[in-house]
Amino acid sequence: IDECKDKKACQCPECSCKNTWGSYNCTCSGDLLYIRDHDTCISKTAASQEGKSAWAAFWVIVIGLVLAASGGYLVYKYRIRSYMDSEIRAIMAQYMPLDSQGEVVNHVNDERA
Numbered sequence: 001i002d003e004c005k006d007k008k009a010c011q012c013p014e015c016s017c018k019n020t021w022g023s024y025n026c027t028c029s030g031d032l033l034y035i036r037d038h039d040t041c042i043s044k045t046a047a048s049q050e051g052k053s054a055w056a057a058f059w060v061i062v063i064g065l066v067l068a069a070s071g072g073y074l075v076y077k078y079r080i081r082s083y084m085d086s087e088i089r090a091i092m093a094q095y096m097p098l099d100s101q102g103e104v105v106n107h108v109n110d111e112r113a
Contacts, residue, residue: 010034014041 003009003024004017010026015034018025028034028041035042 009039012040015039 002019004019009024010017012028014028014030014032015026016029018027026034026036026039031044032041033044034040
C-alpha cells in the first residue's frame with residue numbers, strides 16, 4: 001500500500017511523504033517538527049519558548065513573594081514592633097517604675113477631703 005500516493009498520511013500542507021517498505025516517513029519543511037500521532041507539523045522553537053515563558057512566570061512569582069515578605073517584615077520591624085515596645089514600656093512603668101522615672105501617681109489610694 002502506498003500511503004503517500006493515496007493521501008492517507010502526511011496530509012498537512014508543510015509535510016512531504018516518502019513511501020517505505022510497509023510504512024511511510026513524513027518530514028516537514030523548514031524548522032518544523034512532524035508529530036505522527038496528530039499528522040501535523042509544529043515549530044521546534046515554539047516548544048522552547050513555552051518552556052522559557054513558564055520559567056519566567058515562575059521566577060516573577062517567586063520574586064514577588066520575596067518582595068512581599070520583605071515588605072511585611074520591614075513594616076513589622078519598624079512600625080508595629082516600635083509601637084508594641086512603647087506599649088509594653090508604658091505597662092511595665094505602671095508596675096515597676098524605673099529609677100530615671102518619678103513615681104507613677106496611683107489615683108486609687110488618693111485621699112479626698
